[in-house]
Amino acid sequence: MQVMTQSPVETSVWHRLLSRQLTRRSALGTVAGAAAAVSLPVAFSDAQATANNGAPVTPDTQKLQPRAFPPFTPIEPTAADALTLPRGYRYQVLAPWGETFTPDGRTLGFNHDFVGYFPIDMLQGGKSSTEALLTINHEYANPMFVGGDTKERTAKQIQAEMQDVGVSVVRVRKEGREWKVVMDPRNRRIDAFTPIELTGPVRGSAVVKGATMVKGSVGNCSGGQTPWGTLLTCEENVDGYQKAWAGSGYEAMHQGWVTEIDPFDPAWTPKKRTGMGRFRHENAAVTLARDGRVVAYMGDDMQDSCIYKFISRDRYNPADRNASRDLLADGDLYVANFGNGSWVLLDYARNKKLQEAKAGDKPLFTSQAEVLADARAAALAVGGTPVDRPEDIEIHPRTGDLYAALTNNSRHGNFFGQIIRWTEKDRDPAATTFLWEVFAYGGPQSGFASPDNLVFDPYGNLWMVTDNSDLGTNPIKAYHGNNAMFFFPTEGPNTGKAYRFAVGPVDAELTGPVFSPDGKTLFVAVQHPGEDSESLDKLTSTFAAKEGTRIPRPTLVAIEGFPGWRQA
Template sequence: MTQHPVETSFWHRLLDTKLTRRSAVGSAAVAAAAVTLPVTLSDAQAQANNGGAVSPTGQAAAPRSFPPFRMIEPTTADTITLPAGYRFQVLAPWGEKFTDDGRTIGFNHDFVGFFPIDLLEGGRSSTEALLTINHEYVNPLFVGGNTKERTAQQIRAEMQDVGVSVVRVRREAGTWKVVPDPRNRRIDAFTDVELTGPVRGSAVVKGATTVKGTVGNCSGGQTPWGTLLTCEENVDGYQKAWEGSGYEAMHQGWVTEIDPFDPAWTPKKRTGMGRFRHENAAVVLAKDGRVVAYMGDDMQDACIYKFVSRGKYDPKNRAAARDLLADGDLYVANFGNGTWVLLDYDRNKKLQDARNGDKPLFTSQAEVLADARAAALAVGGTPVDRPEDIEVHPRNGDVYAALTNNSKHGNFFGQIIKWTEAGSDPGALKFLWGVFAYGGPQSGFASPDNLVFDAYGNLWMVTDNSDLGTNPIKAYHGNNAMFFFPTEGPNAGKAYRFAVGPVEAEMTGPVFSPDGRTLFLAIQHPGEDSPSLDQLTSTFAAAPGTKIPRPTLVAIEGFPGWRA
């Protein structure tokens, strides 16, 4: 998610090039019984888009033109700064034990999924849930205190600190708590994960059908049937970082589906969704019931994609729904003519004709998917400015994408774009797009990153200015922040600053509880640029008796909740 070189950080020097803090995906060529989900199609759509954020009536509430808070000013304070009337609580910080076998919460929290504990019975509990927390990467200085001569033991600890945590939480007496549950668990770099789709068993993965681990877990998405899609973003650099561990880069860089409710269900890498620097997967339903997932490739001059399942979602058959993402079509966006271009070797002759000199770029669909970025550019996909999170408006179906920035072309501030699919159908192959909001001093924000809609259709956005250094942007922006945008009315596209994060931290993975009263937000890499344990730049969320800053989840309260 963050993208810049840091001279003091071993990890980022190792995983990066001049362009990026963590290396890009290379351009080298016992299942549960069916569970009935008594929810409507619209309910499922809203839950998938926004982690369950729907009004008490089950429908998206009426829009608001003004934020429910008084906008705050920029700051560089080493805390979370909020408007009057709002408060935050540290929840599930790195290193906290939460399983019966002594596993601890992983490092560098990112995407957060909110799965109401009663979801499979059609409920929308806002006080008890299974949370899924992505852990994107580690900082060896904090994890092992050693950035140079790292031991095999330290490398193993790093491999255990990435992946995903599944954590049961409950709100009791005004406080959120992590509570015991047999479903509490870690999925890390050692976990068995099944490959599905065209790459399974192919030469691309040397015949593998099961691989080890999920890593580089950036943003993600939730499905209408109650599973997590965790997105593997920056994965190739681990090959050198974890030398001797058996790590295979080609086994990573996919979208991995995990069922938080069913520990016995083996996680699945959905290779049909392509291999690239996956930022997110925003899941919605086409008008005919097919499943659609919008995805960004977080890299300068990379593309935006859409996966469309071949099968249709049946809310009464969860077992079948868990197989829907194994089979489908991958498309790339061409913003020049507003079309989605099919990335299928057998059905798109451009892929068959694509060559590197006298050598074909691809000879099979498995090769196309394994190097989806090269395939996208070969068929006319439009390179854009670091496409990060993509989310779908719960009221009208418009799709919003954060384009963080692109210093190669002088776009230092970034922007948020949106598009409308033909007929407002996510399954359509044509769209009309425009810019929703520009970053810069005039708007007060820069480098938009993760997005989330509330039940009214207002947009909330967090920034990723971790690569600013001495850039003058910081003079008006302060620390990374969270902003509110009305999407309708006279103030549509206007940014209102809601929260400011700690020193050198990103705020990531925002998700609301279904009643709108709690916002869960991940605090990633506070004190990231600390030169040593004796020269810490942040102490945010440090454990009692220590000063080392900890990535953590926070629960922010003070919201009035949704009103229909």
């Protein structure tokens, strides 16, 4: 079916209020001025310094004019077991599950999610679009595919699953028209067995029984990238493993954090940043406040859960990478109140509501470590607004506006989801107040449902992938076809209109989209194709199956055919 136009939002109250605060020229000046105030070098900016996954944010970004229409002919929905693209675009399977990619024989993990693009020359001030270290999150393992079609998990199967989650660091290079995985000593796996250091207020506390080092990173959903060239991998659905991996030594309280990994330095121990709170972390969108502090926006991917931001205590110094790698150890965590457009501090010593919060006659919290370990309860105790499954949050490269995908909420009849956007006061990410609106609604009128991961291109156009788990069984989503990827103009007469770019295979999600710095390659993960298969004999998908087999494989794909970025 044809995707229908939504009503323009330029005349909304939200836009009229913004126009009173600042003109378009001053808005763009504020973004550029913020970067200048902290002396952010062009080299780091060109290499995605704000880690707005995919869009190289540079002074030249302001010269790029937004598109009113997509750079492709939109496609129709389909239920085919294929990755369907517009005419003129092609893809290659680049890094599928189970392929050997390290010198010591490790294989790529299962269920690819977030993909981080780190130009191979980034630390030297470069922005290579033909060679990079990619980081690939592996959210969870499907027992049927990983361990075989068994009824009960064996010890061997549990070990295989624990080795197939976490993160892969993979060097890739474009050779002619094709991308290839390159053997490199930095290629490695971070899995459920990897030693990881706790940092921040929870480190050594009673909450984690005095632990300072823990084992593994699991539930790795979306993530983010830092200005200093590290990955933030976000641990989401972690509690269920306590039962699934019984006897393995798995500790749920050691998971559910944001873990920082340096793809360039295998010797650097990964760090769990407990100051950023424990909840079902979907992602971490990183930028810089006007005063140079680091700000990370995060969503708690659960019905009736909240949106957060973390502000570092110290300021970013682009000349000192070693110091930068400690910036996320200390800072303040806030939760969004959309009822009055404010950020509420989650600090036990400075917020009396946290001190007074009780469950019956017992206090909910007695320390900051307890607040952070149950950030969801703390957020609701101080008036954080429960929203409809906040998944990805990303930052507009031209305006600094924040966009969040609210996937859906069946508890309240919101089956299609929506995308919201907000603007911090004075365009400063460290502000404590903001204005917000709904950018796009899911449903038959727009053509999409259940928005999930987001990515911007430097023009300021939004690209979104969907997360529908009930396609094929829910008649109200018959219009949708398989999970898909959409393009949205964010300015002009077609603001908020959805154009379908890609459709994934049966049962799959398209996840973790990220562009190369020149905009000519889009990397996307194809997650859990064939997820609803009854057995290995009754497969719903065979996407990316290894030659001679029929078992579908989660994989990274590289999509080509984009015109690249053009200066205005």
